[in-house]
Amino acid sequence: MRFGLLGTGPWAELAHGPALQAHPEAELVGVWGRRPEAAADIAGRFGARPYADVDALLADCDAVAVALPPDVQAPLAVRAARAGRHLLLDKPVATTAAAAREVAGAVAESKVASVVFFTLRFRPETVRWIEEQRAAGGWQLGRADWLSSIHDSGGSDSPFAVSPWRREKGGLWDVGPHALSVLLPLLGDVADLEGSVAAVAGPGDLVQLALRHTSGAVGTCALGHTAAPAAAGTAVELRGAAGTAVMPEGKTDAVAAFGSAVDALLDSVRTGRAHPCDIRFGLRVTEILAAAQDRLGAGR
Incomplete structure (x- = not known):
């Protein structure tokens, strides 16, 4: 499966990039980031090509792995799903319930597979x-x-x-x-x-x-x-x-855990079975956190 990596922060460098490079059934074809110089650096480290245009990367891959802040991740996940790309997202999916629902809706409409990388659930x-x-x-x-x-x-x-x-x-x-x-x-x-x-x-x-x-x-x-x-x-x-x-206490490191998340996405694509940590679970977690945030704001 050809993966595009969206994001250039620590998680992209420490987990996503190494895991995708090492996975026997994944090919990291390109990296896009909000800082072109960082995208070039991450791409160079993991044998991929830097992309200045996110839509060009979406055109060249089958799935995206996202290592971006949640408010940036959510609209790009919608864009990728509507382009027919499978999603390997980071947690939280978004920081508002409405944004998370939009991602879930795009996934359902496009019938793409989705996995949200809750690290512990892949150890x-x-x-x-x-x-x-x-x-x-x-x-x-x-x-x-x-x-x-x-x-x-x-x-x-x-x-x-x-x-x-x-x-x-x-x-x-x-x-x-x-x-x-x-x-x-x-x-x-x-x-x-x-x-x-x-x-x-x-x-x-x-x-x-x-x-x-x-x-x-x-x-x-x-x-x-x-x-x-x-x-x-x-x-x-x-x-x-x-x-x-x-x-x-877990001993599995982040690279191995992310490799398991890649396995989960591949299995979901092949079988059509949703993973327990799919976008619907990611949405529910976001809804609960948003409710907690509301309680804090209301003093309850």
């Missing part, structure tokens, strides 16, 4: 753990915390610390999708957006979410990029009839 050890806990069932409480210090006042050497959209939208939108990508398959969808989502703002960009799921379970998420370094960390814990289950 084999996480997939196995989720399947085991779903089989166990009976969960009453779920907790998924994603706390980093990349925007702590002490500074950070993370390549994502200088990302303007992450600074603007905060951890709710950047790491919130990771938390939801684990809780939703285990506890069920959020029962309803109006009555089942609560959010409280803390210092910096820290947010605490509380969710009521269709299973009857309650999920909570602590999210943010301004945690004190000593408080940073990731944890997922379930409590219920089977006792307590804690998600193991």
